[in-house]
Amino acid sequence: MDQFINQPVSFAEEERPWRPPSLRKVGMLCLITTETALFSIFVVAYLFYMGKSLNGPYPHEILAFPWSGSIALIGSSFTLHAAEWFLKKGNRAMFHLWWFITIAMGAYFLYFTGHEWYEFIYHHHLTISTNVFGSTFYSLVGLHASHVVVGLILLSIILISSLRGKLHHDHHEHVEMIGWYWHFVDAVWIVVLTVVYILSAHY
Amino acid sequence: MAHGSSTTPEDDFVITPTRPGEEKGSWSSVIQDLLFTVDHKKLGLMYIGSGLIFFVIAGLMAAAIRLQLAIPNAHFLEPDVFNRFFTMHGTAMVFLVGMPIIFGMANYLVPLMVGARDMAFPRLNAFGFWMFFFSAWFLYFSYFAGPGLYNAGSAPDVGWFAYSPLTSKAFSRGHSSDYWTLALLASGVGSIATAINIIVTTISLRCKGMTLGRMPLFVWTFLVVAFLVIIAIPPLSACQIMLLLDRYLGAKFFDTQAGGSAVLWQHFFWIFGHPEVYILILPGFAAMNEIVPVFSRKPIFGYPIMVGANVMIAFISLGVWAHHMFTVGMTSLGNSFFAISTMLVAVPTGIKIFNWIGTMYGGKIRFELPMLFCIAFLFQFLIAGLTGVMLSVAPFDWQLSDSYFVVAHFHYVLIGGLLFTIFATIYFWYPKCFGRMLSHKLGMWHFWLFTIGFHVTFFPQHISGFLGMPRRIYTYEAGRGWEIWNMMSSLGVILQAAGILIFVWNLIYSYRKGKIAGDDPWDAWTLEWATTSPPPDYNFEKTPEVRSRRPLWDLKHPDDPDWKYE
Ligand code: HEM
Ligand SMILES: [Cu+2]
Numbered sequence: 108m109d110q111f112i113n114q115p116v117s118f119a120e121e122e123r124p125w126r127p128p129s130l131r132k133v134g135m136l137c138l139i140t141t142e143t144a145l146f147s148i149f150v151v152a153y154l155f156y157m158g159k160s161l162n163g164p165y166p167h168e169i170l171a172f173p174w175s176g177s178i179a180l181i182g183s184s185f186t187l188h189a190a191e192w193f194l195k196k197g198n199r200a201m202f203h204l205w206w207f208i209t210i211a212m213g214a215y216f217l218y219f220t221g222h223e224w225y226e227f228i229y230h231h232h233l234t235i236s237t238n239v240f241g242s243t244f245y246s247l248v249g250l251h252a253s254h255v256v257v258g259l260i261l262l263s264i265i266l267i268s269s270l271r272g273k274l275h276h277d278h279h280e281h282v283e284m285i286g287w288y289w290h291f292v293d294a295v296w297i298v299v300l301t302v303v304y305i306l307s308a309h310y
Numbered sequence: 311m312a313h314g315s316s317t318t319p320e321d322d323f324v325i326t327p328t329r330p331g332e333e334k335g336s337w338s339s340v341i342q343d344l345l346f347t348v349d350h351k352k353l354g355l356m357y358i359g360s361g362l363i364f365f366v367i368a369g370l371m372a373a374a375i376r377l378q379l380a381i382p383n384a385h386f387l388e389p390d391v392f393n394r395f396f397t398m399h400g401t402a403m404v405f406l407v408g409m410p411i412i413f414g415m416a417n418y419l420v421p422l423m424v425g426a427r428d429m430a431f432p433r434l435n436a437f438g439f440w441m442f443f444f445s446a447w448f449l450y451f452s453y454f455a456g457p458g459l460y461n462a463g464s465a466p467d468v469g470w471f472a473y474s475p476l477t478s479k480a481f482s483r484g485h486s487s488d489y490w491t492l493a494l495l496a497s498g499v500g501s502i503a504t505a506i507n508i509i510v511t512t513i514s515l516r517c518k519g520m521t522l523g524r525m526p527l528f529v530w531t532f533l534v535v536a537f538l539v540i541i542a543i544p545p546l547s548a549c550q551i552m553l554l555l556d557r558y559l560g561a562k563f564f565d566t567q568a569g570g571s572a573v574l575w576q577h578f579f580w581i582f583g584h585p586e587v588y589i590l591i592l593p594g595f596a597a598m599n600e601i602v603p604v605f606s607r608k609p610i611f612g613y614p615i616m617v618g619a620n621v622m623i624a625f626i627s628l629g630v631w632a633h634h635m636f637t638v639g640m641t642s643l644g645n646s647f648f649a650i651s652t653m654l655v656a657v658p659t660g661i662k663i664f665n666w667i668g669t670m671y672g673g674k675i676r677f678e679l680p681m682l683f684c685i686a687f688l689f690q691f692l693i694a695g696l697t698g699v700m701l702s703v704a705p706f707d708w709q710l711s712d713s714y715f716v717v718a719h720f721h722y723v724l725i726g727g728l729l730f731t732i733f734a735t736i737y738f739w740y741p742k743c744f745g746r747m748l749s750h751k752l753g754m755w756h757f758w759l760f761t762i763g764f765h766v767t768f769f770p771q772h773i774s775g776f777l778g779m780p781r782r783i784y785t786y787e788a789g790r791g792w793e794i795w796n797m798m799s800s801l802g803v804i805l806q807a808a809g810i811l812i813f814v815w816n817l818i819y820s821y822r823k824g825k826i827a828g829d830d831p832w833d834a835w836t837l838e839w840a841t842t843s844p845p846p847d848y849n850f851e852k853t854p855e856v857r858s859r860r861p862l863w864d865l866k867h868p869d870d871p872d873w874k875y876e
Contacts, residue, residue, distance in 0.1 A: 128514055134430070147544075152574065
């Protein structure tokens with residue numbers, strides 16, 4: 108009957124407990140995949156239009172390497188990690204402290220970006236409609252910044268519910284997933300940094 | 311379960327008696343129920359039901375187009391109304407008919423097939439449906455905007471791929487392009503939500519014993535489809551965001567006067583658009599994978615190879631987008647790369663066709679309606695594949711691009727492939743959803759009228775394409791040798807429409823009067839047939855446990871179960 112499939116084999120496999128991967132982890136990985144696809148297109152658009160602006164301001168005239176913002180954002184991945192470590196240890200106070208520092212560093216990054224945009228718009232007269240550099244720059248960096256905003260909201264929700272005593276053991280996976288999201292936002296920044304502030308800096 | 315334990319697979323299922331036509335509530339309670347439901351089965355049917363409604367609307371537009379093209383120099387449709395009709399027809403068929411119906415199939419069947427009680431995130435699931443539903447009506451609402459219905463409103467008129475710079479502020483005044491962009495952006499968000507739900511459901515909610523190697527091929531195929539959705543839709547969303555920025559904030563992405571590029575739109579659009587074609591056709595394969603074995607009374611031939619072929623098709627489909635752009639003028643290296651990578655898709659597709667034929671070969675074939683539609687699919691999809699390989703030869707495409715040959719090719723894919731398997735799916739699983747069989751006699755009328763009508767409509771278009779008839783022209787001069795083929799095409803539509811009318815009548819009629827189906831009318835093998843028809847809210851009284859690819863075979867043949875050989 109079944110000559111096409113199924114070699115006779117043993118039942119050994121049935122003895123293992125049945126534990127498919129967790130819902131939230133798979134869901135978050137999918138979300139990250141789809142976000143990666145979204146960012147890739149904006150990155151490709153940026154690369155494609157590098158050096159194709161017909162009028163200034165050009166990247167090399169105005170871009171300054173965003174040291175402090177980048178250090179804050181990349182550093183926040185480490186402080187987040189520290190917070191999670193304390194949460195696992197059961198040390199709520201330290202968890203709150205490090206989690207708060209993470210939020211503060213993310214918020215500083217946002218402030219930094221806002222300040223940079225302000226400079227570009229009011230002092231260098233670069234807007235989204237000035238040239239293709241403006242279009243690609245603001246859309247890519249803006250898309251990333253909007254993800255930072257979402258991340259900050261999620262991080263704050265965790266902090267507030269934990270402070271109000273509403274964060275329980277079965278929420279550890281929620282915390283972990285928000286951590287994954289934050290690390291992803293961070294990784295995207297490293298790509299943006301490379302593409303925008305390093306590769307296109309002399310165009 | 312330990313080896314040698316005395317439990318038999320029978321203990322794993324509880325088959326409760328069928329109860330079709332349970333007492334029906336009042337209209338308002340039904341509507342409330344539909345509005346607030348998070349049940350995957352209801353959402354699945356809502357997807358399919360709304361998809362069929364949009365199918366009729368988009369089909370009427372196609373009929374109007376064909377009426378206009380039936381004779382030379384016709385004046386039935388104004389040129390700009392014609393543009394709106396073919397754009398809305400194409401857009402609706404892809405996004406409001408194809409996508410929702412395949413999501414409906416997945417929604418209804420995937421949880422049942424993997425032995426789960428619902429999708430992984432039921433509320434997200436409802437969110438996905440309503441996003442689609444509202445964006446669809448938003449798109450149609452454009453008919454009432456601008457110059458109103460008589461001049462067909464400010465409905466999108468730039469073709470379903472909305473090429474730049476047609477969509478720029480200068481060429482697309484008013485809001486037609488904004489309707490197109492915003493509607494599809496919103497429905498894209500819903501599609502991604504639903505696709506993530508499908509992936510998580512298949513990976514995390516499989517019942518005990520359902521290893522990846524035992525998952526029904528239907529579920530496997532939808533897993534691949536869902537991955538394609540989450541990878542392919544974001545590029546569309548990205549270029550729509552760019553288009554909105556161009557139109558509202560004066561960004562320069564697609565503004566060729568300011569260093570922007572119109573070709574970039576084409577690249578981004580087709581990076582989405584080509585995989586989209588596979589998002590639409592793989593569900594057809596999924597249905598074939600379940601229906602052909604059941605009606606051949608043989609397990610599918612070459613299960614692991616079928617899985618591999620799906621993955622390979624999906625993978626290749628992500629790398630061939632520019633075969634839609636041979637006439638743009640790429641480098642010859644680019645042309646060669648995309649021509650060859652396109653031809654490569656023929657390999658896994660050929661494997662699949664070979665394996666379906668292998669499944670039928672030597673089987674006891676029952677020519678029930680689902681099987682008839684599947685056999686027609688096989689034949690038509692073969693033709694579509696052959697014309698597709700022809701078009702992938704770049705110089706050949708230079709001759710036939712944007713001619714009716716292309717229209718014939720993609721309708722053989724989308725109707726001959728997708729739509730026929732949607733019909734097969736509905737005939738096969740309707741009894742599960744409603745507890746009653748669809749009428750065989752009406753179904754035969756539907757099958758023959760529609761099949762013949764389809765070939766009469768679209769086969770001649772290969773010829774008018776060869777004779778040089780461009781697509782998207784609203785009328786043409788007499789005396790070019792196109793008249794007879796266009797007349798045939800238009801007459802075929804009458805047969806198709808008659809078939810669809812009978813089909814819709816069958817759906818309504820059989821809901822009340824159809825033969826009671828029972829739990830497993832086709833003597834099938836996958837888990838959904840182990841519960842009642844229609845299934846209860848919680849799907850299974852006891853979560854099933856499986857030990858082979860054909861759990862119901864094991865159940866029915868305790869003397870010779872599949873798992874003995876695994
Ligand atoms: C059922 C009968 C159908 C008929 C008679 C029909 C007829 C037509 C006609 C006459 C055109 C216009 C060709 C042109 O001038 O460019 C067209 C375009 C198109 N059709 Fe259909 N069609 C049918 C079903 C479908 C289905 C089921 C799908 C997809 C699932 C589909 C997808 C498309 C697309 C994507 C276009 C291109 C629109 C554009 O150029 O922007 N059609 N169809
Ligand atoms: Cu393609």
